[in-house]
Amino acid sequence: xxxxxxxxxxxxxxxxxxxxxxxxxxxxxxxxxxxxxxxxxxxxxxxxxxxxxxxxxxxxxxxxxxxxxxxxxxxxxxxxxxxxxxxxxxxxxxxxxxxxxxxxxxxxx
Numbered sequence: 001x002x003x004x005x006x007x008x009x010x011x012x013x014x015x016x017x018x019x020x021x022x023x024x025x026x027x028x029x030x031x032x033x034x035x036x037x038x039x040x041x042x043x044x045x046x047x048x049x050x051x052x053x054x055x056x057x058x059x060x061x062x063x064x065x066x067x068x069x070x071x072x073x074x075x076x077x078x079x080x081x082x083x084x085x086x087x088x089x090x091x092x093x094x095x096x097x098x099x100x101x102x103x104x105x106x107x108x109x
Contacts, residue, residue, distance in 0.1 A: 056106035057099075064095040 068091040075084040 056102045058102075059092055061095075061102060064091075065096050068092050068095045 053069070071084070071088040071091040075081075075088040078084040
């Protein structure tokens with residue numbers, strides 16, 4: 001806790017000085033405040049990545065989704081021909097079927 005407070009004090013010292021200096025513009029003052037608001041919590045908690053939502057979504061699910069997306073782009077590029085539309089629908093069905101099975105296997109979600 002002391003480490004966090006000392007870092008906040010060290011961060012605020014230049015700000016208090018810059019706020020006294022009237023020659024600086026509001027944009028510069030705001031950028032300093034913004035750095036403090038973003039920096040202190042990052043220092044205290046640490047930077048975290050986005051949470052993993054689904055444990056069941058693995059490389060096979062990702063591969064199926066990418067095949068479906070390629071089929072969709074192909075369908076759009078070929079002006080929605082019957083073959084391209086059927087290929088996309090088949091890939092979408094396979095992807096949904098596989099993902100549905102994975103969800104059931106891992107207990108819902």
